[in-house]
Each structure stands twice: as C-alpha cells, then as structure tokens.
Amino acid sequence: MEQLELLNRYQELARQVQTVENGLRNSPIRKKLLHARNYILTVQNNLKAMEDETAKIRATLDALSNRYASAAGKLEKESVHYTAADDESDAADVADMRGEVNGILNQFNALEKEVLNLLKKLSSMEQEIAKMATNIPKAKEDYAKTKVVYDAELAKVTEETAPLKAEMEKIEAQLPGDLVKNLKQISTKFANPLVALHGNRCGGCNMELSAATLKRLADSPVIECENCGRLVYQG
Numbered sequence: 001m002e003q004l005e006l007l008n009r010y011q012e013l014a015r016q017v018q019t020v021e022n023g024l025r026n027s028p029i030r031k032k033l034l035h036a037r038n039y040i041l042t043v044q045n046n047l048k049a050m051e052d053e054t055a056k057i058r059a060t061l062d063a064l065s066n067r068y069a070s071a072a073g074k075l076e077k078e079s080v081h082y083t084a085a086d087d088e089s090d091a092a093d094v095a096d097m098r099g100e101v102n103g104i105l106n107q108f109n110a111l112e113k114e115v116l117n118l119l120k121k122l123s124s125m126e127q128e129i130a131k132m133a134t135n136i137p138k139a140k141e142d143y144a145k146t147k148v149v150y151d152a153e154l155a156k157v158t159e160e161t162a163p164l165k166a167e168m169e170k171i172e173a174q175l176p177g178d179l180v181k182n183l184k185q186i187s188t189k190f191a192n193p194l195v196a197l198h199g200n201r202c203g204g205c206n207m208e209l210s211a212a213t214l215k216r217l218a219d220s221p222v223i224e225c226e227n228c229g230r231l232v233y234q235g
C-alpha cells in the first residue's frame with residue numbers, strides 16, 4: 001500500500017476505535033458507575049468534615065467545662081466571704097462582694113446556654129453522621145455491582161478494538177514515525193485531520209497554500225497545511 005492509502009486506512013481505524021470507545025464512555029452504565037463513586041466520595045468527605053466539626057465542639061465543651069469548674073470554685077469562695085460579712089464590714093466591701101458574685105452567676109448562665117447549644121448541635125450532628133455511615137455499605141455494594149457490569153462492557157470494547165489497534169500498529173511500522181505522530185496530534189484537534197487539496201487550498205481550513213508548500217507535494221504523499229496543520233494530499 002502506498003503511504004497515502006496507509007494513512008487513510010490508519011485514520012479510518014482510529015475513527016472506528018474512537019466510536020467504539022466513545023460508546024462506552026457515554027454509556028448509562030459508565031455514568032451510573034461514576035455517579036456511585038462520586039456519591040461514596042461525597043459521603044466520606046462529609047463524614048470526615050462532620051467528625052472534625054464534632055471534635056472541635058467537644059474541645060470547646062471541655063474548655064467551657066473547665067471555665068465552669070473554676071467559676072464554681074470562685075463562687076464558693078466568694079459566698080463564704082459574703083455570708084461571713086458582719087456589721088463591722090464596710091458597706092462598700094459588701095457591695096463589691098455582691099457585685100463579684102453576680103458577675104460569676106452571670107458567667108454561669110451564659111456558659112450554660114452555650115453548653116446547651118453546643119450539646120444540641122453535637123447530638124444532631126452525631127445523628128446525621130450515624131445516618132450517613134449506614135448509607136456507605138449500601139453505596140459500596142451498589143458500586144461493586146455496577147463495576148461488574150461495567151467491566152464486562154469494557155472487556156467487550158477491548159475485544160472489539162484489539163484487532164483494529166493491531167492493524168494500526170502494523171501500519172505505524174510501515175510509515176515514517178513523524179508522519180503518524182503528526183496525524184495523531186492533529187486528530188486531537190480536528191475530526192478530519194487528513195484532507196484533499198482543493199485547487200491550491202487546504203480541504204480543511206480552505207486557506208491557500210504557498211507555492212513552496214505545493215511544490216513539496218510533488219515529492220511527498222502529504223504535506224502539512226501551514227495554516228491549520230492538517231495533512232493535505234493531492235485530491
């Protein structure tokens with residue numbers, strides 16, 4: 001076979017391989033598989049985030065509990081002083097003590113509210129975490145089942161494309177390396193990487209080719225369009 005024929009055949013084979021592979025790539029089973037995988041990843045990420053969040057809440061609760069204990073100790077101490085105040089005590093001292101006790105009581109109330117809110121949040125998060133955690137095994141099972149079906153489809157695709165790819169390899173061996181390399185590269189940009197010359201214009205982008213480039217077509221089966229890069233042959 002001549003180089004141009006080989007190139008055309010190569011391109012045809014590449015198109016067939018792509019059609020078969022795209023069939024699987026766009027298939028419902030692959031979408032289902034990706035969806036199942038994403039679901040598991042999302043749940044796992046959410047779980048991790050919530051576990052981090054609950055750890056933070058626990059740390060805050062611990063800190064509050066420490067503050068509570070220290071405030072309780074202080075209150076105890078002040079109460080003793082307050083009840084021990086006798087007639088000799090300065091009215092101002094009593095007022096000071098009362099002020100301090102009230103301050104500590106207020107701190108107590110504020111902490112209690114904060115603690116209750118955090119506990120409520122923690123409990124609802126823990127419920128949500130438990131719910132999510134029970135969904136994971138089922139999701140993993142669904143994924144595994146879908147994967148079996150997908151793998152069977154993939155095996156069919158591989159079986160179907162193997163002879164096409166084998167023929168492509170044979171053709172590659174018969175053509176200059178850079179020619180196939182160019183064709184592959186242009187194929188990623190254009191659906192029609194190999195085009196005929198129309199008059200003295202590229203059949204792909206319709207730009208006029210220079211006289212020097214056209215002259216090279218006399219010695220070579222294909223030339224590269226200087227505008228779009230497609231491989232152009234004498235039509």
Ligand SMILES: [Zn+2]
Pocket residue numbers: 202203204205206207225226227228229230
């Ligand atoms: Zn062109």
